Amino acid sequence: MTVLRFLHAADLHLDSPLRGLKRHEGLPHEEIRLATRRALDRLVETAIAEEVAFVILAGDLYDGDWKDASTGLYMASALGRLTRRGIEVITVSGNHDADSVISRRLPMPEGVHTFPTRQPTTYRLEGLQVALHGQSFATRHVPEDITRNFPPPVPGWLNIGVLHTSLTGDSAHATYAPCTVEGLCALGYDYWALGHVHKRQIVHEAPWIVFPGVIQGRHVRETGACGGMIVEAEGTRILSVRPVDFDTVRWHVLNLDLTAVATTEALARLARQQLMEAMRTAEGRLLVVRVVLQGTTPLHGQLGRWDEDLRAIMAGLGEGIALEKLRDETRPPAQQRTANPLLDTLLEEAMQDVLGKSMPHMPHENPLEALDETLSDFLRLLPRDIASEALTTAPELLLGQAMTSLKERLTGAHTPDDRLPEAPATEFTRPDHTRENAA
Numbered sequence: 001m002t003v004l005r006f007l008h009a010a011d012l013h014l015d016s017p018l019r020g021l022k023r024h025e026g027l028p029h030e031e032i033r034l035a036t037r038r039a040l041d042r043l044v045e046t047a048i049a050e051e052v053a054f055v056i057l058a059g060d061l062y063d064g065d066w067k068d069a070s071t072g073l074y075m076a077s078a079l080g081r082l083t084r085r086g087i088e089v090i091t092v093s094g095n096h097d098a099d100s101v102i103s104r105r106l107p108m109p110e111g112v113h114t115f116p117t118r119q120p121t122t123y124r125l126e127g128l129q130v131a132l133h134g135q136s137f138a139t140r141h142v143p144e145d146i147t148r149n150f151p152p153p154v155p156g157w158l159n160i161g162v163l164h165t166s167l168t169g170d171s172a173h174a175t176y177a178p179c180t181v182e183g184l185c186a187l188g189y190d191y192w193a194l195g196h197v198h199k200r201q202i203v204h205e206a207p208w209i210v211f212p213g214v215i216q217g218r219h220v221r222e223t224g225a226c227g228g229m230i231v232e233a234e235g236t237r238i239l240s241v242r243p244v245d246f247d248t249v250r251w252h253v254l255n256l257d258l259t260a261v262a263t264t265e266a267l268a269r270l271a272r273q274q275l276m277e278a279m280r281t282a283e284g285r286l287l288v289v290r291v292v293l294q295g296t297t298p299l300h301g302q303l304g305r306w307d308e309d310l311r312a313i314m315a316g317l318g319e320g321i322a323l324e325k326l327r328d329e330t331r332p333p334a335q336q337r338t339a340n341p342l343l344d345t346l347l348e349e350a351m352q353d354v355l356g357k358s359m360p361h362m363p364h365e366n367p368l369e370a371l372d373e374t375l376s377d378f379l380r381l382l383p384r385d386i387a388s389e390a391l392t393t394a395p396e397l398l399l400g401q402a403m404t405s406l407k408e409r410l411t412g413a414h415t416p417d418d419r420l421p422e423a424p425a426t427e428f429t430r431p432d433h434t435r436e437n438a439a
Helices: 029-033 035-049 070-083 181-186 264-282 306-317 341-355 367-380 384-392 395-411
Strands: 003-009 054-058 088-092 112-114 121-125 130-134 158-164 191-195 201-204 208-211 227-234 237-245 249-257 286-294 321-328
Touching (some): 003 035, 029 035, 029 286, 035 070, 035 227, 088 130, 088 158, 181 201, 181 208, 208 227, 208 237, 264 286, 264 321, 306 321
Parallel strands (some): 003 054, 054 088, 130 158, 158 191, 249 286, 286 321
Antiparallel strands (some): 003 227, 121 130, 227 237
């Protein structure tokens, strides 16, 4: 029996905006801006090279309504390269490209099939004996489980469900067309081509339930390799599900433990070594890195301008790496924390008032909720991405960094360049720049 091969991808988010990255100094903004287009090109090239029979795109082909028609034209051109090779493309619309979101849709090439929004339907590839079952969405909010209305499998054919869904229990993504693994298995399909969750996941085998992830990471919360899945089947049996990478820009978070690091020279050596390894794993892609300094170290409080050193290290490594942000989450050694016991006591009492608990017992049962209640008015004034990042930082660390900064100002402590710190230790900015937005 002939082996059938198809490509499953989702969450293309073509022309997704930079989300405040222009505030980050030294980033190659144009290369990042075009990354989703380059990833789509790689998807097409991979499908052709792998000689797949068809391509499934399981929702969110676009990030929202187009800024101009060039987004739709680019998609039509890319998919046309597939259909002219005889490769059919089967799509559903998701929450970002629902009918109510995209104000105008351009005609797609012949050979591109998009499931209708009215109800789940079956699309048959007669020559291949493949039945695809799916439904697109008219609005971006779908709170109900629509799989209960999916049609039964076609006997003796390879049956594939195509669905944009959060499944259940994924707190990292908004609830969207929720359903259960048990419910999907009960429908009797051989493969579920899912979209919406941006991290690659094989949720279940026999039947296969698969999220291919986003094809191109768009910010530092979408790290690592991104792409799709090449699936091989023989008759109704799935033989293999293999990840393939499409991303041209790779995001990476580098946590540097400074516990055993006492000098900036040793820190530079450690950073250079680990950045070189990260570049190796990126395999020639542009690597955009957030560096997080951690651990208890005597360097705490001395790294107010170390982002400049870090950019110099990256410049020496070549053009394939850039700094997204530097964060300092280090702690001072115990002797530094008790250098001024009276001031320490006063500041710790202030922290107790904020958290509602004594320092030795932090974090309490719901510290984020306590912080949210205390700082709610302030957080409402912040951009949503910054507020979100602030609330996901450990509260004792957040307040500990604030205490260190305040103590330096109260005691007249100076940074190595004989200037007072210009910004809290949670992120670094130049003295003459405004605070950067989180990614």
